[in-house]
Amino acid sequence: MLRLQIGDVMAYRHYEQGTSGMNFDRFLDRFDENTVTKLKRHYWTAKQMIRTKMGKKEDELLTASDADLDAQLSLFNSIKTTSDLLLEAAHYYHGFLLDAAHAENGVGKFLKDRGKLQRREETKKVMIAVGRAFLFASHQRAAICNPLLRFYEELCVFNERAIFDCGQTAEAAERCRTEYRGSLLWMKQESDELEPTNRRQMERFREVQTTVRLNKERLDRLKEDTLQKVELLSASRSHLLSHLLGRYLELLTTYYQKTSTIYATLAKNLSVYDHYDFEILTELIEPSRKVAQKIRQESLDKVKELEEQEKAEEQQQQPDLLRFDEHDETSLRYLFGRDSPSEERLIPQNGIRFGDGEDRAESPLIGDQDEVGEEAFERLTIDRENTAPSLASLPTLFGDSCVPKLTPPPVLDPLSEA
The missing domain is CATH 4.10.270 (Myosin, subunit A)
Structure with missing residues (x-):
């Protein structure tokens, strides 16, 4: 109730800038209006409202002048309806997520605890692995609830404040438009019955003109406020959704990636186990x-x-x-x-590396490719023979004299042994 009272005060404050703020000053422009004129004004306003409810056709020029206001009012009604539906969906979705996370957590704990009591090693591993997978999935699912809860709270505040304030302005604009069109019908009837020579009819016509002019000024002011507020409302809701749902989308993507990875790994590892021998079923x-x-x-x-x-x-x-x-x-x-x-480097006996240092330029292999042929090969052979050191003859280890024959061992007579 306090929130509605604050909203009413804020709504009326903008439209009473030209008054002192006191209660009697709000109706200062109606003090010169007599009772008959007030009754007629309410009568034509009610008549215009009945025409609108019954779907009577309005003047084309009058309808065209309010086309922008009708478009913004339609947009506001769409924003209000979709925001209410989105708020309701977020409420139920948050509850379903918590229930699913709680159920997964319970199943995971049950499988993990019961798996530890199994006697078969394979069954024990399978139940514990599945239980851990369910526990991991429940924790990841519960992490999604945090940004979703914040989104629900921010959207609830948006509906209670922004949409409520814009709705008051839109309702005031619709009421003022109904009064303005009713005053136009009233002025049309007075103009048809008008006699310029009749002073009393001229006074009534001037009163109707004043009413139409005041209603037109109020309608223009409310129309401008409605257009600006609806545009600001649409932009603020788009910014709210993009800002709050971005974090939710990131966590949801992470949840699907991690859970799909762990379930795929679990299915791959469980495919190697044998079937389970049921004892009851x-x-x-x-x-x-x-x-x-x-x-x-x-x-x-x-x-x-x-x-x-x-x-x-x-x-x-x-x-x-x-x-x-x-x-x-x-x-x-x-x-x-x-x-x-x-590319293997040649290392001669004198320790010189062909192709290294300054000797590389003197090698016949580093010249042009046309010179590599028989002449280059002969030149390379001569250079290697000249640079190779000469070795002296080795000393003789064995002579050429004949080796004397060895005498055979004596042969024993078997009769002598006997």
Whole structure:
């Protein structure tokens, strides 16, 4: 109730800038209006309202002048309706998320606790793994509720303040338009019955003109306020949705990525286990065995397919050793275990490295490619013979004399031993 009273005060404050703020001063422009004129004004306003409710056709020029106001009022009604629906959907969605997270957490704890009591090692591992997956998913789902709760609170404040204030201005504009069109009907009737020579009728016509002029001024002021407020309301709601739902979208994407990863890993690891031998529901043993065999065969086929794919990739990467023109460097590296045998540096006995330092320029192999031929090969052979040091003859270890024969061992007589 206090919130509505504050909203009413703020709504009336803008339209009483030309008054002192006192209650009697609000109706200062109506003090000169007699009772008959007031009754007629209310009568024509009610008549115009009935015409609007019954769908009577209005003047085309009058309807065209209020086209922008009708468009903004339609936009405001759409914003108000969709905001209420969005607020209701966020409320139910938050409750459903909490219920789902609570259920996942309970199932995960149950599987984890019961899995520790199992005697079979495979069943124990499966139940604990599934329970941990459910617990992880419940924690990730509960994390989504925080930005959603903030979005609900901000949207609730937006509906209670911004939409309520703009709605008051829109309702005031519609009432003022109804009064203005009713005063136009009243002035039309007075103009049809007007006699310029009749002073009393001229006074009534001037009173009607004054009423129409005042209603027109109020309508123009309220129309401008309505257009500005509806545009600001639409922009502020778009900014609110983009700012608050961005964080929710990030957490939702993270939730789906992490849960899909953990469930895919769980399914991949569970495919290697055998079927479970049911002790009570014995009719489920055979279907379980068939499913386990099918899963095991699919896993083996997948592993075999991956191995064949890896072998095919290795064969594509290995070069053809018989075609050295296409894979020269790769083939040499594969054959000799280095880049190229021609890059091996020659080290003679005197310790000089051909191709290193200053001796590289004197080598006949560093010249132009046209000089590399028979002459270059002969020159290289002569240079190597000249630079090679001469070795003396080795000393003789064995002579040429004949080695004397050794005498055979004596032969014993078996009769003498007897």
